[in-house]
Amino acid sequence: MASPADLLRVCDPGEYYRSFLERDLLPDGRATSEFRPLSLQLGVISSAYGSAMVRQGGACVVVSVQPEVSVPIDGSGFIVVNVDSSLDATDASLSMQAQLEDTVACLHSLIDDDAIVNRKSLVVVAEKIAWTLYVEVLVLSVDGGLTDATVSALVGALADLRLPSISLKDEATDDDRPFELSKAALVISDARHRLELVDYPVSSTFVFHKATCADGDAKKRKRAVMRCICDPSEQLLALMTGACNVVVGRQGQVYRVNRGGGGEGVSISTLDTVVSLAAKRQQSVELVIEQALRMRAD
């Protein structure tokens, strides 16, 4: 026999969540300003040059990086991202598909803005050799937090990446003949080096809930407080439209503020709260990544 709370959750999810949110709580026991714990493991795929698995709340994502040698264009290398999800196209709800699309857009945006790795640093020999990093993102499960988990996994995998040192066998300065990569002789040493990460961007997702006023006073309703809820679960995401995704790096550097539409406008003060929560989150996640790197080195 299901409990009254479970019945309420099925019949009127809005009312169910409202009873928790009024007390700044969420059904899983955490405060609305708390994120779900993040667990990060590096080097989970031994055949990959760099990999990371991140579990945040209910989302589990594995990212692996495979470097390939290529010719640089405009003085920089490349990062190509492919997202593979185990979510069946027919099963995945609209909300999950939208999350997946947003995650891909977020990754592309971070790579294009050189937020994690400066693609110019992927050049090994000017105008001749550069790395192309093929990033495979495998989404294992989703319960909200997909973008957050994926961004952390990407940063982890790139931090974990060990590139072999390569050089051209004969540095012939015969510049008249065009350089052909397929005919070049490369020297690949066993030495591996890590990439220098530009920043450790961290993604945080929020939804907003407007506290309802019992009385019909319109003015009071307008001044009603907009509650920020950190790291919403899947059901909460589907219930409340207008999730906001913020990606911040060190020292207040913001890489992305994205909100895909919601009935309620977002005021500056709400955004202030959101960004400060995101900044705190960035610091704690950066510590987790650094700790994981230290453990890997041992």
Place this chain on the structure above:
Amino acid sequence: MDTEMSSNTNDGETSAVSMTKLRTLRAQLSVLHRADGSVALQQGGTVVWAAVYGPGDSTASKRLNDRAFIDVLFKPKVSRPANDIGATKENVSPLLRGTCESMVDIRRHPRTLIELVVQELTDDGGLRAVCLTAGCLALLDAGIPMTAVFCGVSVALMPDDRLVLDPPLKEQKMATALFTFALKSAESEVEMISCDTNGRFQFDDFKRAVSLAIEAAAEVFLFYREMMQRKLSLG
């Protein structure tokens, strides 16, 4: 109905004036006769066409029992592969879809499909914001019931910390960050409902950009009013 709203901007040059004024807005409603609503919108040098079909019949995959399904299709001038990192920057579909779902009265037409197609014709900066504006105009032209009107405004952050409102492409390329906002107007109050950013910035820059966008949106909403008055032949 061709309506032009002029503003004293010089489209290509960077001057103190261009910082706080939108480029010239020109629009023509009902340009496509087969669509339920359509608009050809030009903002400065950026030209976009938008068409709305619906509320109408849909396939089972696009049918929701309690609300209308909003399908947004953005057609760039040059189609690029899905893996292209640069392409997602210009993709306005998620932003527009999310905005439409909150602004259109979807509960009124359950089990139907409302299709919004936006075609890029010329990109001279601020493309996504212009697509948002065109989307709303097309919805208004189609007479789709909405809870509020919305528009798109883009703001660029230049390397010298200057903010440029509605930048032309030349300036947009030199910007360190580009903000695209969707703003709604309800009861004469303008609020920001959606946003997306490209590039890196400090949060204070973002706040300044939001205020600038909210001010500028008032002009666009006035333009909507003029357009609709012309269309319905009032005053």
